[in-house]
Amino acid sequence: MDVITNRSSRLFIILGGFFVANALVAEFIGVKIFALENTLGIEPFNFNLFGQKGALQFSAGVLLWPVVFIMTDIINEYYGKRGVQLLSFLAIGLISYAFIMIFASINLVPAEWWLEQNATRGVPNMQNAFSVILGQGMLIIIGSLTAFTIGQLTDVLIFHRIKKWTGEKNIWLRATGSTVVSQFFDSMVVLCIAFKWGPELVGNVEPWTWNQLFAVATIQYSYKFLMALCLTPILYVAHRGIDYYLGHETSEAMKKRATSW
Template structure:
């Protein structure tokens, strides 16, 4: 049994050099990538892009639930499938405890980031900075900064609620599928748990931000159920498709991690991840 293998079973052992302890180093790398992806997804989510125009295609002009139009997405959907794949990878090697810790930490960091953004918006802008980019078509930098970064409170509450619920759903469904199918079918438990959690994520954020929230606050007219279901269907279809498309990436990641840890240590971590739940 290797030194790393022995210390894996002894949480009381202190590691002065975390870079020398591969399970710890791996968790730091995965956690850093997970947090970065989640934060970026939150901030770029304010942009809505036209799918067909992006690729130079004619509008599809679909009709769903009485709603007709082209395909439009929040830019955040580009990264959320990656976040949920990262959840499955961390879940595989560190179990429910590991991903729950990381989920709560990330939610706290998102909250902290938004508070810092609102603080930056509150700061009085310098006069010269306000008009610095007039020639580039931005007459008021303070207004532009506030519009881009100052997402409404409803969006923040909806996003955090959806993130937490979807993550917890992913964790539970991942291990339920693993218990039934065993160790071999990585694609099934990863894709299955992602498909379920993405469904939760899609509907929770839309319902809170555009249905219940506006009805309570009166900030704007709540979406109709037809509009909400149409947008949710389009976004969930994209997320479902990406979950399937990214399956090879999941296997590549598992292969790379197993090589980094070594076969024996990797298997031991997977076993303990299941028993630590």
């Protein structure tokens, strides 16, 4: 069988490439924290949760993580948990590799003309800027990768449990249900490791209080829950497009095989 010309194999490559690319990009843009109200041009919400007050601020990575979990559900539907697990571990390996290469590049001595050139563009110390933007803290990296792994495995488990109970109907239920549950673990794990348990273990960073952690987790989870609902119609469009591309017979055979894996 020719992997390139076979439609199911080619679809897996396309979906897998988009899945890994989104996960990788989300990791690196996540270092930027943006103010949602200011971005939308509206008055600050000024939430009050667990005794914590403030505006709605998110990591830029939230733009892509909902897409990653939607992609997980699409791949899950046609290629089963083995397909999702393969791509998840591939993404984790490539993200880890990318961070190793970035840390290596940070330790390279910068050329003087490069620093001077960027200083004229408003960046006084390009080496520091490069290090701060790309060199995320080790606790954040560990927390993010651990949360991603747990979130993906949870998504696969819940997705197939719901599909087993409901059959081929109710795509929205298994997709949204699995994403909502997995995103809860994803949101909590990354914050606990990066800002609570990690700092307490290392001792050189002030750990967050539980009130701080719960407030931020609630806001981030609420956003992800809302995005999961908003992106649900895209699942139906994607399913129709994939079914048309593969053909009804092949599509149904793949869905049935995916359930048994």
